[in-house]
Amino acid sequence: AQKITQTQPGMFVQEKEAVTLDCTYDTSDPSYGLFWYKQPSSGEMIFLIYQGSYDQQNATEGRYSLNFQKARKSANLVISASQLGDSAMYFCAMREYNYGQNFVFGPGTRLSVLP
Amino acid sequence: GAGVSQSPRYKVAKRGQDVALRCDPISGHVSLFWYQQALGQGPEFLTYFQNEAQLDKSGLPSDRFFAERPEGSVSTLKIQRTQQEDSAVYLCASSRQGSTGELFFGEGSRLTVL
Numbered sequence: 001a002q003k004i005t006q007t008q009p010g011m012f013v014q015e016k017e018a019v020t021l022d023c024t025y026d027t028s029d030p031s032y033g034l035f036w037y038k039q040p041s042s043g044e045m046i047f048l049i050y051q052g053s054y055d056q057q058n059a060t061e062g063r064y065s066l067n068f069q070k071a072r073k074s075a076n077l078v079i080s081a082s083q084l085g086d087s088a089m090y091f092c093a094m095r096e097y098n099y100g101q102n103f104v105f106g107p108g109t110r111l112s113v114l115p
Numbered sequence: 116g117a118g119v120s121q122s123p124r125y126k127v128a129k130r131g132q133d134v135a136l137r138c139d140p141i142s143g144h145v146s147l148f149w150y151q152q153a154l155g156q157g158p159e160f161l162t163y164f165q166n167e168a169q170l171d172k173s174g175l176p177s178d179r180f181f182a183e184r185p186e187g188s189v190s191t192l193k194i195q196r197t198q199q200e201d202s203a204v205y206l207c208a209s210s211r212q213g214s215t216g217e218l219f220f221g222e223g224s225r226l227t228v229l
Contacts, residue, residue, distance in 0.1 A: 033215050033216055035217065044220065044222060045208070045218075045220035101146070101163065101170070102160065102163060103148055103160070103218060105158045108155075
């Protein structure tokens with residue numbers, strides 16, 4: 001069974017600083033994808049970044065990077081140069097490509113960026 | 116529009132009423148997911164379709180919940196005899212075939228059961 005753990009219910013970061021949001025996962029499927037989504041207070045789910053299980057390099061998308069440590073089953077999101085607009089809920093998610101194609105989310109981390 | 120469309124955006128139901136929530140995915144998207152999201156929590160998987168086939172319904176909380184996608188496009192999530200614990204935002208998402216599987220989400224349907 002899949003499982004996503006996000007151990008930080010809430011995080012604070014000073015504007016312009018970097019922050020790391022933790023995510024660990026559990027799967028027996030060798031082929032899977034890891035995703036991060038942002039959900040502002042308005043409610044829409046915004047895709048941020050993707051990492052495939054066979055990707056050799058860590059994914060980066062602008063100010064977002066994914067610290068992928070496969071042996072530890074860890075996929076932490078790093079946001080550099082935080083902005084006030086980064087305040088939101090952040091969800092880590094995983095999709096297994098062999099075992100049923102399901103797509104499951106973690107409980108989320110609420111990030112607050114302080115001016 | 117080009118995105119995932121859900122209706123109604125807001126629904127208030129009296130306990131015991133039946134409700135139907137509609138999802139119109141992005142054209143050509145093969146996979147369609149339904150999630151239930153309680154306030155301050157992560158989306159909880161309900162069910163998954165590939166075209167018209169419902170491949171996984173393990174997340175449906177009870178037999179009062181039923182989903183269909185008869186022509187492989189629009190999907191309907193039906194909740195019979197609604198209970199207060201059904202109050203939540205219901206999110207629909209779709210994804211392309213042969214992609215990484217990134218989900219594109221609708222804006223959600225907020226259900227309040229009184």
